[in-house]
Amino acid sequence: MAVLLLAEVTDGALAMDATAKAVSAAKSLGDVTVLCAGASASEAAKEAATIEGVAKVLLAEDALYGHRLAEPTAALIVSLAGDYSHICAPATTDAKNIMPRVAALLDSMILTDVSAVVDADTFERPIYAGNAIQTVKSKDEKKVITFRTSTFDAAGTGGSASVEDAAKADDPALSEWIEDKVAESDRPELTSAGIVVSGGRGLGSEENFALIEKLADKLGAAVGASRAAVDSGYAPNDWQVGQTGKVVAPDLYIAVGISGAIQHLAGMKDSKVIVAINKDEEAPIFQVADYGLVGDLFELVPELTEKL
Amino acid sequence: MKVLVPVKRVIDYNVKVRVKSDGSGVDLANVKMSMNPFDEIAVEEAIRLKEAGTAEEIVVVSIGVKQAQETLRTALAMGADRAILIVAADDVHQDIEPLAVAKLLKAVIDEEQPGLVIAGKQAIDNDMNATGQMLAALTGWSQATFANELKIEGDSATVSREVDGGLQTIKVKMPAIITADLRLNEPRYASLPNIMKAKKKPLEEKTAADYGVDVSPRLEIVKTSEPEARQAGEVVADVDTLVAKLKEKGIV
Ligand SMILES: Cc1cc2nc3c(=O)[nH]c(=O)nc-3n(C[C@H](O)[C@H](O)[C@H](O)COP(=O)(O)OP(=O)(O)OC[C@H]3O[C@@H](n4cnc5c(N)ncnc54)[C@H](O)[C@@H]3O)c2cc1C
Ligand SMILES: Nc1ncnc2c1ncn2[C@@H]1O[C@H](COP(=O)(O)O)[C@@H](O)[C@H]1O
Numbered sequence: 001m002a003v004l005l006l007a008e009v010t011d012g013a014l015a016m017d018a019t020a021k022a023v024s025a026a027k028s029l030g031d032v033t034v035l036c037a038g039a040s041a042s043e044a045a046k047e048a049a050t051i052e053g054v055a056k057v058l059l060a061e062d063a064l065y066g067h068r069l070a071e072p073t074a075a076l077i078v079s080l081a082g083d084y085s086h087i088c089a090p091a092t093t094d095a096k097n098i099m100p101r102v103a104a105l106l107d108s109m110i111l112t113d114v115s116a117v118v119d120a121d122t123f124e125r126p127i128y129a130g131n132a133i134q135t136v137k138s139k140d141e142k143k144v145i146t147f148r149t150s151t152f153d154a155a156g157t158g159g160s161a162s163v164e165d166a167a168k169a170d171d172p173a174l175s176e177w178i179e180d181k182v183a184e185s186d187r188p189e190l191t192s193a194g195i196v197v198s199g200g201r202g203l204g205s206e207e208n209f210a211l212i213e214k215l216a217d218k219l220g221a222a223v224g225a226s227r228a229a230v231d232s233g234y235a236p237n238d239w240q241v242g243q244t245g246k247v248v249a250p251d252l253y254i255a256v257g258i259s260g261a262i263q264h265l266a267g268m269k270d271s272k273v274i275v276a277i278n279k280d281e282e283a284p285i286f287q288v289a290d291y292g293l294v295g296d297l298f299e300l301v302p303e304l305t306e307k308l
Numbered sequence: 309m310k311v312l313v314p315v316k317r318v319i320d321y322n323v324k325v326r327v328k329s330d331g332s333g334v335d336l337a338n339v340k341m342s343m344n345p346f347d348e349i350a351v352e353e354a355i356r357l358k359e360a361g362t363a364e365e366i367v368v369v370s371i372g373v374k375q376a377q378e379t380l381r382t383a384l385a386m387g388a389d390r391a392i393l394i395v396a397a398d399d400v401h402q403d404i405e406p407l408a409v410a411k412l413l414k415a416v417i418d419e420e421q422p423g424l425v426i427a428g429k430q431a432i433d434n435d436m437n438a439t440g441q442m443l444a445a446l447t448g449w450s451q452a453t454f455a456n457e458l459k460i461e462g463d464s465a466t467v468s469r470e471v472d473g474g475l476q477t478i479k480v481k482m483p484a485i486i487t488a489d490l491r492l493n494e495p496r497y498a499s500l501p502n503i504m505k506a507k508k509k510p511l512e513e514k515t516a517a518d519y520g521v522d523v524s525p526r527l528e529i530v531k532t533s534e535p536e537a538r539q540a541g542e543v544v545a546d547v548d549t550l551v552a553k554l555k556e557k558g559i560v
Contacts, residue, residue: 010473069478070441070451093471097453100406100438104445109407109526110438122530127435131325132334133535136527174450178466178477191472195559219560231491237456237470244346244430244490246472252559263321269538273559275550281543290541291550303547308560 001030001120004058004080006089006098007048009036009068014044016051017192018090020154023051025147027155029086029120031055035166037073039066042163049161058166067177068094072169074101079169081106081142085120091146103144110144111136115151129243129266149191150249150270183236190222190239195252198224198241198268201232202257202278202297209234211297212256215305224248224268226258242267257297260285277301309423311354311363313388314413315347315370317379318433331531334433336400343379346428348386349488352495353426353458355387362460363424365389369416371409373397377511384506385498391509392416396516396523403434408516408523410442415519417447422483424465429454429487440487450480454489 003026008015014036026032032053036045037060045059058080064072077098081087087102089095091113103110115133116124122137123145190196197219199212209229216223225235227242241248243266253271258264260276260283268274269288276289277297286292293300319325320340328335343351357363368383370376371394380391394412396404417425430437444451452458452467456475459466460482469476470489498506516523544550554560 067476067478070444070453074445093454096437097441097451100436100441101445101451103438104407104410104442107407109405110436110442111527112436112438125435126535127532128319128325128334128433129435130535132327132532134532135530137530139526139528172448173481175452175478175480178479180473181475181477182473227490236474237491238472238474243432243435252554262324273554273557274538274541275554286543287540288538291553292541292543293547293550294543300547304550307547307551 001085002083003030003032003086003088004077004084005032005034006077006095007034007036007044008090008092008094009038009041009044012038012040012043014047016047017154017189018092018149019048020051021149021152022088022090022147023053024155025114025117025152026086026088027053028117033058033084035060035077035080037065037068037076039063045163049163050157050159052156052159054159054161056161057163059163060166060168062168064168064171068098069175069177070097070101071172071174073098074105075172076169077102078105080166084142086143086145088145088147090149095146099144099146106142106144108140108142108144109138111138112146113148114145115148129262130269131262148247150247187216188220188222190224191246191248193222194250195219195221196224196248196250197221197254197256198226198258199229199235199256200226200258201228203229203234206234211301215254215301218305218308226264255285255289256301258285259283260288309363310365310367310420311357312417312420312422312425313347313350313354313366313368313383314409314425314427314439315351315368315379315383316344316428316431317341317370317372317376318344318431321345321432327532327534331533333401333529333532341375343382344428344431346430346488348495349490349492350426350428351383351386351388352493353488356493357460358387367392367420367422369394369413371396371404371412373400375400380511381506382498384509385503386496387502389509391511393511393513394516394519395513404523405525405527406436406438406442407526408521409439410446411521412516412519413443414446415521424483425485427485427487429489440485444485447485450484452478452480452484453487455486456489456491458486458492
């Protein structure tokens, strides 16, 4: 059995953490070939070749794959699919966009957000916002899978796989990229950070959200947010943690002014240590918190920032 | 232009989910069911397109058990024009997989010839996030998933998408499959008069067999289990205690 794994490549750079976690998830399924696609992807391919457990790297470098639009990228993967029993990727928004399209083109039912590999046909995945775990056995000849990275440890580096060119596939010419609006930040990336500080509606305004950022910066942490905080414009969309946002499992998660709705818990309840700061002692967040502080965040957060 | 909106009947997002003790699934008997929240957003977007004169007719489609007609009535009460119910299961516990749903929707598209499909990004029961993308593959149409803004200009649509790094804007050729993210709009509530009016709007009932689509699952459910529960910890007295505890654990 052989595995084709779509690496996460953005603007020429490999997202090492997400890709290495997907490699460790996929390793038991067969020899792993990593596909690096992009307008520039050769640096990413070289880096991917160092991930332990990678047998080969395929490099598809073409302007067509520059922004990894779903249609051309899916066509590329399908053109390579013949040799593989499993086709997978880390469950990033890019892969969530591309992989179901790949699966349907292969007449396979996709397995999204897989959290454990039982055997070559059998996988676990969370459903109902993580309130249940389903074990499913796929009857499809080719399995198409996205892996929930937060539940797998990253594969190490030190490997030296070969890099080969992959032929470009046809361009379906259905869509074009216009622009990316990406906020530059020196903070660690949310899904791979060791510490995450998240703010909710309790912050009350975008200005007040600076309290969260100050605490995060003191800790070298990433910043997250609840849906309510994002909807209210206190925080950008890519900070949303939860069932329909990002799933994180850092060593320490600090939830500030967040009530703890199941949709939020779905994105953070596998964190190692959870701290909650909330003025309502009945808030459900305290049911999952290791340490709770009941009180006004506007007093507690500055004090905490100072004392750390 | 005709707009097709697939709407799924799912457990209400407020309900606390219970896993059945025999591990066969989640208990859905006598549980409050509602329209998938993302599909409310999709219906709302279609209505706004109609109000803006971009769309002429909104057809909503639901696939599943007979009771899904309640979900369709809700969509009609919000402002959709016509509904199609495709009965594909008798038991409320039987979920129809995105691949089968996409095949049925493709068959509806062949008949109805819409210019646009707006689906939800994700059904909050199976959390698949797959149907729109699969439908785009089967139709050979363009796709723009996780949309938070949609502008239609002639034979293309400009869509802003919520992605891991922030926002991405793409331009897709029509006809297209769009999937709605949370911040595309805020869906309206159906007013009482509109709920009454919706009862008279056409709701056509079909079966999966009518479209010749095999809906038998590709994924056999081996078991459904409860996740490991997290133990509640302690409430600490003050910031100093918290800092001491975190230092003791070696995390800060
Ligand atoms: C389809 C769908 C998908 C969703 N996806 C997500 C998701 O991915 N992520 C997500 O987070 N949510 C999601 N939600 C929303 C979720 O249901 C909740 O509405 C949301 O998480 C609430 O955010 P919050 O805790 O910030 O706000 P609230 O529930 O309003 O809580 C605010 C908290 O702040 C506390 N507070 C207020 N002032 C202070 C103060 N001065 N000091 C201390 N504490 C204070 C209050 O006691 C309260 O507990 C989704 C909902 C739906 C329907
Ligand atoms: N059984 C169904 N009936 C109608 N629409 C559906 C059904 N299943 C999925 N959909 C549509 O596809 C979207 C994504 O669902 P999913 O891929 O299951 O997460 C939903 O938000 C609906 O718009």
